Amino acid sequence: MSATEIYRAPALSPEGATVERHWRDLAARRRLYTIGGLVFLFLALSGSLWFANETNAGKFFDRLPHVADFFAELKPRDWFDPARALFDLPSPYDDGSLKFDYPEGRVYLTQSIYIPEYFHRMVETLNIALFSTLVGATFGFLLCFFAAGNITASRWLRFFTRRFLEIVRAFPEIVIAGFFLAIFSLGPIPAIIAVSIHTVGALGKMFFEVVENADMKPEEGLRAVGANWVERVWFGIVPQVLPNFISYFLLRFEINVRASTILGAVGAGGIGESLRLSIGRGHEAKTIAIVFLLFCTIVAVDQLSAWLRHRLVGRQAFAYGRGE
Amino acid sequence: MNADAINDVAARHPDAFRRSPWKRYATPIGILLCILYTFYCSWFFSVAGVLEKANWNLAGAYLADWVSYEIRPDIEFKDNHLTIDYSRFSKLGSNPDPDWVAKQMAIIERQVEAVPAPAVATNKSSQDSFMAPGAPTAEKPAAPSGQSAPAVPETVRENAVVAATVTLGDGQIAVTPKLVTVTRGAETVVFDIAKGSSVTPRTPLPDWIEQRRPGSTAYVSFGFLGRAEVQNDEVVAWRRFFGWANFVFDTNSPFWGKPFSEVASLIVAGARIDPSRSNAALAWDNILNNAEWQHGDVWLKLLQTIVMAFVGTVLASIVAFPLAFLAARNVTPSGIANQVTKRFFDFLRSVDMLIWALFFTRGFGPGPLAGMSAIFFTDTGTLGKLYSEALENIDDKQREGIRSVGATPAMVQRYGVLPQVLPVFLSQSLYFWESNTRSATIIGAVGAGGIGLKLWEAMRTNTNWANVFYMVLLILLVVFIFDSISSYLRRKLMGTVANSNDERRVSARPPAAQIA
Numbered sequence: 007m008s009a010t011e012i013y014r015a016p017a018l019s020p021e022g023a024t025v026e027r028h029w030r031d032l033a034a035r036r037r038l039y040t041i042g043g044l045v046f047l048f049l050a051l052s053g054s055l056w057f058a059n060e061t062n063a064g065k066f067f068d069r070l071p072h073v074a075d076f077f078a079e080l081k082p083r084d085w086f087d088p089a090r091a092l093f094d095l096p097s098p099y100d101d102g103s104l105k106f107d108y109p110e111g112r113v114y115l116t117q118s119i120y121i122p123e124y125f126h127r128m129v130e131t132l133n134i135a136l137f138s139t140l141v142g143a144t145f146g147f148l149l150c151f152f153a154a155g156n157i158t159a160s161r162w163l164r165f166f167t168r169r170f171l172e173i174v175r176a177f178p179e180i181v182i183a184g185f186f187l188a189i190f191s192l193g194p195i196p197a198i199i200a201v202s203i204h205t206v207g208a209l210g211k212m213f214f215e216v217v218e219n220a221d222m223k224p225e226e227g228l229r230a231v232g233a234n235w236v237e238r239v240w241f242g243i244v245p246q247v248l249p250n251f252i253s254y255f256l257l258r259f260e261i262n263v264r265a266s267t268i269l270g271a272v273g274a275g276g277i278g279e280s281l282r283l284s285i286g287r288g289h290e291a292k293t294i295a296i297v298f299l300l301f302c303t304i305v306a307v308d309q310l311s312a313w314l315r316h317r318l319v320g321r322q323a324f325a326y327g328r329g330e
Numbered sequence: 331m332n333a334d335a336i337n338d339v340a341a342r343h344p345d346a347f348r349r350s351p352w353k354r355y356a357t358p359i360g361i362l363l364c365i366l367y368t369f370y371c372s373w374f375f376s377v378a379g380v381l382e383k384a385n386w387n388l389a390g391a392y393l394a395d396w397v398s399y400e401i402r403p404d405i406e407f408k409d410n411h412l413t414i415d416y417s418r419f420s421k422l423g424s425n426p427d428p429d430w431v432a433k434q435m436a437i438i439e440r441q442v443e444a445v446p447a448p449a450v451a452t453n454k455s456s457q458d459s460f461m462a463p464g465a466p467t468a469e470k471p472a473a474p475s476g477q478s479a480p481a482v483p484e485t486v487r488e489n490a491v492v493a494a495t496v497t498l499g500d501g502q503i504a505v506t507p508k509l510v511t512v513t514r515g516a517e518t519v520v521f522d523i524a525k526g527s528s529v530t531p532r533t534p535l536p537d538w539i540e541q542r543r544p545g546s547t548a549y550v551s552f553g554f555l556g557r558a559e560v561q562n563d564e565v566v567a568w569r570r571f572f573g574w575a576n577f578v579f580d581t582n583s584p585f586w587g588k589p590f591s592e593v594a595s596l597i598v599a600g601a602r603i604d605p606s607r608s609n610a611a612l613a614w615d616n617i618l619n620n621a622e623w624q625h626g627d628v629w630l631k632l633l634q635t636i637v638m639a640f641v642g643t644v645l646a647s648i649v650a651f652p653l654a655f656l657a658a659r660n661v662t663p664s665g666i667a668n669q670v671t672k673r674f675f676d677f678l679r680s681v682d683m684l685i686w687a688l689f690f691t692r693g694f695g696p697g698p699l700a701g702m703s704a705i706f707f708t709d710t711g712t713l714g715k716l717y718s719e720a721l722e723n724i725d726d727k728q729r730e731g732i733r734s735v736g737a738t739p740a741m742v743q744r745y746g747v748l749p750q751v752l753p754v755f756l757s758q759s760l761y762f763w764e765s766n767t768r769s770a771t772i773i774g775a776v777g778a779g780g781i782g783l784k785l786w787e788a789m790r791t792n793t794n795w796a797n798v799f800y801m802v803l804l805i806l807l808v809v810f811i812f813d814s815i816s817s818y819l820r821r822k823l824m825g826t827v828a829n830s831n832d833e834r835r836v837s838a839r840p841p842a843a844q845i846a
Contacts, residue, residue, distance in 0.1 A: 054637040062697030073693035137371040184789035
């Protein structure tokens with residue numbers, strides 16, 4: 007390190023020299039590890055890139071100029087057309103094809119008032135996300151107390167609850183969705199089940215960690231006056247962990263909005279399906295409308311949730327992406 | 331404490347004793363809202379209707395398929411004998427003769443049509459007739475050997491099956507050309523068969539046999555062990571076996587059906603089966619190209635998924651690293667630069683990973699490049715945001731110290747800032763590497779390559795649930811391994827038990843280890 011070379015102690019005692027030598031050894035070894043790690047990372051990265059390029063359908067450098075082509079193809083006939091697609095207004099280019107049939111998808115509430123198709127789809131996706139977060143949080147709430155070491159004394163009960171939560175969390179959502187798609191046929195219910203099951207595991211884990219960090223004094227007070235287990239948990243633990251629970255709930259909701267969009271794209275309804283279809287068929291105005299709507303919704307959900315969490319627990323749980 | 335004291339306390343803390351109604355009833359109101367929302371959702375998604383229409387029988391069968399397989403002998407009634415066929419890609423290989431199908435042979439006489447014999451030999455059933463003559467087919471036990479073509483109808487005498495008994499656990503189906511006897515436990519039902527017209531039970535049917543109309547096909551259930559259909563021209567039985575059939579070698583492999591010791595000795599010391607290569611190479615090739623399990627392809631796709639997550643996260647970290655310094659308001663004092671970079675992060679993050687995946691699938695074609703780019707774009711945003719937040723939370727004292735001895739701005743960052751944030755950065759990247767391994771599976775299914783697509787295709791056919799389960803187990807294994815590696819590295823990095831999901835605790839802690 008250059009800083010140490012500028013400063014040289016004039017004379018070190020023999021003990022001091024030993025310490026100095028050890029420190030140098032340590033620094034040299036640490037530097038070696040760092041360089042070794044970087045070299046390994048570099049090799050792994052180049053190997054992976056080569057492998058990915060080899061097994062891809064199109065080669066990176068062949069396809070690179072055409073990636074921009076696709077964005078160019080997305081240019082609509084005129085810039086009002088995406089707005090018409092978004093609000094299901096008739097397009098002047100309507101030639102009877104699927105590409106410009108914007109009014110087709112209107113969902114009529116009364117004779118004249120309608121919800122535009124993509125708004126309805128977006129509401130569907132949001133409902134999938136919110137409902138499955140709710141279901142997942144309910145079961146996660148019920149299970150988390152059995153996994154927390156400070157509430158549940160039985161080692162076995164704790165062990166099995168934790169393993170259950172882990173398995174449920176790691177099981178790929180897409181397999182659950184696919185399985186229930188086979189039973190229920192196409193529709194949003196498989197997505198709800200898949201996201202809910204995953205949420206039980208994810209939230210259950212977050213919840214029991216919060217419970218384990220809870221202050222046990224209220225619980226002891228209740229125990230002293232002879233409260234039973236349920237009363238101790240309900241009056242001693244729940245009030246202090248609830249803000250954190252709600253904060254994690256909101257965080258999960260953000261993640262689940264994205265998850266249900268993706269599941270929608272593989273056949274479980276909602277806006278994801280519309281997006282996949284319109285990109286696949288090359289409907290530029292529709293694609294732009296959906297991407298715009300999705301972008302705005304995700305920003306709005308993130309902002310709302312961040313604001314609520316900020317109010318609930320201050321800065322501490324203020325990061326996106328925790329708790330997959 | 332007397333009443334006056336209590337009143338005194340109540341007067342001093344009115345909000346603790348007389349809270350606003352909204353606060354007092356917050357819990358019941360919250361629960362009520364949740365219940366109302368549940369009702370709304372069950373109306374919105376018409377849950378009741380969907381549950382009613384659901385095919386629950388299928389669910390059981392599909393779940394059983396995850397860990398078991400079925401073999402289907404197909405016993406056809408002829409005038410005075412039977413023929414037994416197995417489905418075309420039977421898991422028992424090309425010449426099945428399982429011991430749970432007992433056959434009774436006898437010399438019978440039958441009329442042979444005026445067709446050349448070789449044609450008779452290949453034209454066994456409509457299903458098999460599409461096959462090329464040389465292809466492996468389910469051999470008929472009573473296959474007539476090639477006599478010369480008779481020009482006129484002729485009576486031949488030959489050895490044929492006259493009775494067959496299929497055993498399914500404690501159940502049994504005994505078949506003769508005119509009579510089918512079905513036994514399950516202590517109950518027995520005898521069916522009279524009028525060939526080509528009706529199936530008639532002699533006694534009332536128990537609840538495990540269903541006949542929808544008198545004389546029509548009878549559906550027999552043996553629980554998990556299998557099922558059977560007694561039709562007026564054949565009996566089809568499905569016998570279910572626990573486990574994965576032909577997991578290592580498929581039926582076309584010369585190693586198929588041999589016990590492990592024999593395979594091992596063949597590989598180590600046996601004579602070459604294929605003269606052009608060693609037995610070990612042949613065995614390995616047969617495993618990789620197993621037609622039912624496609625091990626080679628599955629492993630390749632799994633590697634693609636791993637690579638997608640790895641490259642995406644590494645590249646995102648590399649790009650997010652310098653940008654985060656630009657976005658942190660205590661490092662770069664320019665408000666415009668902070669805002670522009672932060673909004674750029676928000677943009678990358680809020681355009682969903684799905685949208686990026688669909689875009690890049692169009693751009694690069696299906697494959698890992700698309701998934702990798704999608705992860706790269708999304709996570710540059712997320713990691714950039716997290717990195718810049720970590721930078722904004724650093725302790726300023728170290729920086730001041732470095733600055734006070736006259737270090738250049740670059741040196742201040744290197745020795746004053748980096749040691750504080752690098753462990754946090756690395757720990758966050760590791761966490762995202764681990765979580766991206768999971769998300770890479772899902773975006774694979776929309777065409778971005780990897781095991782996701784393979785999984786999705788296997789599920790859509792509804793016949794390969796065992797393959798689905800195999801892939802799920804592989805994914806769980808990979809996720810578990812990466813979880814362990816990532817949390818081990820993070821623990822080393824932070825010098826404490828870094829909680830896998832609770833980054834705020836991690837970032838609040840002073841970094842114990844520095845990476846030089």
